[in-house]
Amino acid sequence: MTGDARIRPMRPDDVEACERISSTAFHQLDLRTYQRAWPDPQSRPPERRERWHARTHHLLATDPGGCWVAEADGEVVGFATSSVRELMWILASYAVRPQLQGRGLGRALLEAALHHGRGCLRGMLNASEDPQALRRYATSGFRLHPQMLLRGTVDRSLLPVVRHVREGTPGDRDLLDSLDRRTRGAAHGPDHEVLGRELRLLVTDRPAGSGYAYVDGSGAPVLLAATDRRAATALAWEGLAASDPDVPVEIGHVSAANDWAVDLATRARLEIWSRGFLALRRMKEPAPYLPHPTFL
Structure with a gap:
C-alpha cells in the first residue's frame, strides 16, 4: 500500500x-476493453453523475459501515460502497485512482467492505473486465459467471402484443420484495425508494406468473425479477415498446442462466456481446433475473 494511505x-x-x-477509472477501463463495433466510450454525463451521487448518499444513509475511502496526503484516492440486504452482501461500486492501482489500496478497500457483510449467507456483485479486480474477487470466494450485453435498435414491426403488464405503484412493494427473495434470495427493501425515483416500474401479477421490471428512459429493463420466463419476457417487451427505433438500446448484465433474454434478443434482432461478470458467493445464478448495476 502507498506509504501514508489510510482506509477510513x-x-x-x-x-x-x-x-x-x-x-x-471506469472510462479508462472502457477505453481499454470496448469492442471496435461499439461507439467510442464517453465520460459520464452530468445526469448520470447526479444519479451516482444520489445512490451513494442513499447507501451512506442505509449502510454507513459498508462505505469506505482510501485517503493519501489528505486526498481521497479510492473508495468502496456496499450494502447488506437481509442476509446478502452486495458490492455497489469500487474504484481506485488509475495511477495508484496495483499498490494494495483496492485490496484494503474490498476487505473493509466485506467486513460489513460478515455473517451474510450470500454475496453478489457486478464485475468489470479488469483482471486485477477479477483475481481479487476470486480469491475472496466469489465464482465468476460471464455476462452478456444485448444491444441494438428495436424494429416496431417486431414488437408483440403484450397483455397483463401495468404501471407499478408504491403499493406493489411487498410483491417486489417477494419476487426478489424468490429469485436472488434477498429483498431490495429501501433501495426501491431510489429505483422508483429514477426509473419506470412495470408489474405483472397473475396466477400464471408474476414479475416486475424497472425500465430506463431508453426502454431497457435495468432490474427485473419474475417467477417464470414468460412473465420476464412480457415485461422486457413492454419496456422495449417505449424505445426509440433510431436509438440503440442496451440490456446489460445478462447471465447464462437467463437464456430467456437471449431468446428475446434473437427475436428483436439485437446484437449479443460478451461483457463483464456476475460474481456470486454461496448462491446460484438468479433467474429469471437481471441485476441492477448498483443495487443488483
Missing part, C-alpha cells in the same frame, strides 16, 4: 471526489 469510513462530503474517481 466514507463521509457525505467525500461523495463528489469518489464519483470523479469512479468516472475516470
Whole structure:
C-alpha cells in the first residue's frame, strides 16, 4: 500500500471526489476493453453523475459501515460502497485512482467492505473486465459467471402484443420484495425508494406468473425479477415498446442462466456481446433475473 494511505469510513462530503474517481477509472477501463463495433466510450454525463451521487448518499444513509475511502496526503484516492440486504452482501461500486492501482489500496478497500457483510449467507456483485479486480474477487470466494450485453435498435414491426403488464405503484412493494427473495434470495427493501425515483416500474401479477421490471428512459429493463420466463419476457417487451427505433438500446448484465433474454434478443434482432461478470458467493445464478448495476 502507498506509504501514508489510510482506509477510513466514507463521509457525505467525500461523495463528489469518489464519483470523479469512479468516472475516470471506469472510462479508462472502457477505453481499454470496448469492442471496435461499439461507439467510442464517453465520460459520464452530468445526469448520470447526479444519479451516482444520489445512490451513494442513499447507501451512506442505509449502510454507513459498508462505505469506505482510501485517503493519501489528505486526498481521497479510492473508495468502496456496499450494502447488506437481509442476509446478502452486495458490492455497489469500487474504484481506485488509475495511477495508484496495483499498490494494495483496492485490496484494503474490498476487505473493509466485506467486513460489513460478515455473517451474510450470500454475496453478489457486478464485475468489470479488469483482471486485477477479477483475481481479487476470486480469491475472496466469489465464482465468476460471464455476462452478456444485448444491444441494438428495436424494429416496431417486431414488437408483440403484450397483455397483463401495468404501471407499478408504491403499493406493489411487498410483491417486489417477494419476487426478489424468490429469485436472488434477498429483498431490495429501501433501495426501491431510489429505483422508483429514477426509473419506470412495470408489474405483472397473475396466477400464471408474476414479475416486475424497472425500465430506463431508453426502454431497457435495468432490474427485473419474475417467477417464470414468460412473465420476464412480457415485461422486457413492454419496456422495449417505449424505445426509440433510431436509438440503440442496451440490456446489460445478462447471465447464462437467463437464456430467456437471449431468446428475446434473437427475436428483436439485437446484437449479443460478451461483457463483464456476475460474481456470486454461496448462491446460484438468479433467474429469471437481471441485476441492477448498483443495487443488483
